Amino acid sequence: MSEFEEVERLMRLKKYEQPREGYFEDFVDEFQRRQRSELLSRSSRSLFFERLGTYASGFSKQTWFAGAGAGLAYACVMAYLMISPGEEPTPEVSYESGAQPVDLWRVNNLSLDIVPAAPGETLQPVTGTGTLSVDPVQPVTGTEGFLDF
Amino acid sequence: MKSKPRKPDEDKDLVERAKSGDTAAFDELIVKHSPRLYGLVYHMTSNHEDTNDLLQDIFAKAYRSLKRFRGKSTFYTWIYSIAVNMTLNFLKKRNRQRGGMSLDDVDSNIENDKDFIEATAGSNPIRETNIHELQERLNKAMMELSEDHRAVVTMYDIQGMPHAEISGILGVSEGTVRSRLFYAHRQLQNYLEDFRK
Numbered sequence: 409m410s411e412f413e414e415v416e417r418l419m420r421l422k423k424y425e426q427p428r429e430g431y432f433e434d435f436v437d438e439f440q441r442r443q444r445s446e447l448l449s450r451s452s453r454s455l456f457f458e459r460l461g462t463y464a465s466g467f468s469k470q471t472w473f474a475g476a477g478a479g480l481a482y483a484c485v486m487a488y489l490m491i492s493p494g495e496e497p498t499p500e501v502s503y504e505s506g507a508q509p510v511d512l513w514r515v516n517n518l519s520l521d522i523v524p525a526a527p528g529e530t531l532q533p534v535t536g537t538g539t540l541s542v543d544p545v546q547p548v549t550g551t552e553g554f555l556d557f
Numbered sequence: 558m559k560s561k562p563r564k565p566d567e568d569k570d571l572v573e574r575a576k577s578g579d580t581a582a583f584d585e586l587i588v589k590h591s592p593r594l595y596g597l598v599y600h601m602t603s604n605h606e607d608t609n610d611l612l613q614d615i616f617a618k619a620y621r622s623l624k625r626f627r628g629k630s631t632f633y634t635w636i637y638s639i640a641v642n643m644t645l646n647f648l649k650k651r652n653r654q655r656g657g658m659s660l661d662d663v664d665s666n667i668e669n670d671k672d673f674i675e676a677t678a679g680s681n682p683i684r685e686t687n688i689h690e691l692q693e694r695l696n697k698a699m700m701e702l703s704e705d706h707r708a709v710v711t712m713y714d715i716q717g718m719p720h721a722e723i724s725g726i727l728g729v730s731e732g733t734v735r736s737r738l739f740y741a742h743r744q745l746q747n748y749l750e751d752f753r754k
Contacts, residue, residue, distance in 0.1 A: 419715055424667035
């Protein structure tokens with residue numbers, strides 16, 4: 409016989425405390441009503457997070473590790489791209505102060521030695537004071553110079 | 558050591574149906590388990606309105622978390638654990654606000670209970686008490702216990718659960734359950750001295 413048997417017997421009497429009759433029948437109706445009103449009043453954001461939580465809870469441990477590993481790898485790659493030095497910058501071209509602009513007309517007519525005609529002067533056919541030599545085209549022999557596909 | 562074989566979960570089918578979106582199956586689970594869960598929450602809070610609100614919240618939480626229930630324990634143990642944890646959290650908050658008692662009716666069958674007859678009959682005038690006085694005394698005594706002690710008294714003395722089941726629900730060892738019960742009973746014995754022989 410327990411030392412506390414009397415106390416245990418008294419406490420057992422509490423089981424006779426019951427809610428009003430029909431309470432449990434109404435309880436389910438109230439549950440459904442509360443669920444519906446909660447669904448309507450909750451923001452779409454909280455619903456999204458709850459669904460996300462439920463979705464994520466379905467993952468196994470392996471899926472979590474794989475996902476975390478992939479995320480970590482992605483973060484490492486992104487971090488590397490952000491902190492690694494890019495291509496060497498192209499040095500800026502500086503113009504020397506003494507450089508003269510090139511006279512393109514003179515360059516083009518250098519070998520022809522052309523002098524502009526004076527007013528009233530009759531133009532003579534060019535006899536050729538300059539020479540224009542063109543190397544004859546040599547036929548290609550062998551395969552040298554071709555890409556070897 | 559060989560583990561004790563677990564009894565099959567008699568709610569398995571209803572749980573599977575509820576998981577796949579069958580709300581009627583979840584309603585069946587509510588109808589089946591709400592009386593005992595009501596008892597647990599009510600005896601820990603001694604307040605009907607709080608019990609009703611908490612019980613609604615408990616089933617709502619269970620419904621939302623149902624997909625996470627993997628069947629490692631029975632559905633009953635799982636939802637009972639949710640109920641105990643939510644009630645303990647609620648009581649910690651309520652203790653800061655000091656909520657009063659709002660007691661349920663006492664079933665008239667109590668008058669036929671031999672424990673009641675023994676407790677209320679006798680030559681000692683203090684023991685000549687009516688049902689409602691007794692109810693109030695018992696509830697006041699319960700409210701004097703800490704929440705953890707109240708939980709084990711509710712489950713063991715009032716709801717008749719074995720130590721092992723209580724230990725599974727609370728996530729503590731059976732030794733802890735027994736020790737809590739011992740201290741709770743000793744405290745109750747002091748509070749209910751008048752009713753002792």
